Amino acid sequence: MRKQDVKTEEDIARYLEGWSDFEKAVYVATFRIPRGMVSTYGRVAKTIGRPKASRAVANTLHANPLWPTVPCHRVVCSDGSFGGPRDHANGRMKHVIEEGTPVVDGKVVLNKDTLV
DNA sequence: CCCGTGACCGACT
């Protein structure tokens, strides 16, 4: 199926057939993050039952094959900063801001209203 | 099966 036709969690799992369960879980969890809010690598890891797999989550999202269907830009570091190469980080920050999420000094403001 | 590689995290100087 074509990437632009992926619109549900089931679609994601189908599109990712052949990928590991871990990777599917990461993308599905990220897909659930509502617009205007963010989550952190650590929290996503916890959500999918792998509390200590934050690094693996980051690795997985780095290769997000379903952008922008899967909003990987809504996943940031635990301190609110955007990890990764400068160019990628800037783009992600721009999208987060466009969705109305508060960003101060290059970092997302993490509180009960912005953090899932 | 061992090893290097990260878009990380939390605790501890």
Next chain:
DNA sequence: CAGTCGGCCACGG
């Protein structure tokens, strides 16, 4: 409060 350090984990070679 900024910088370090060790632990963590999936993946690919």
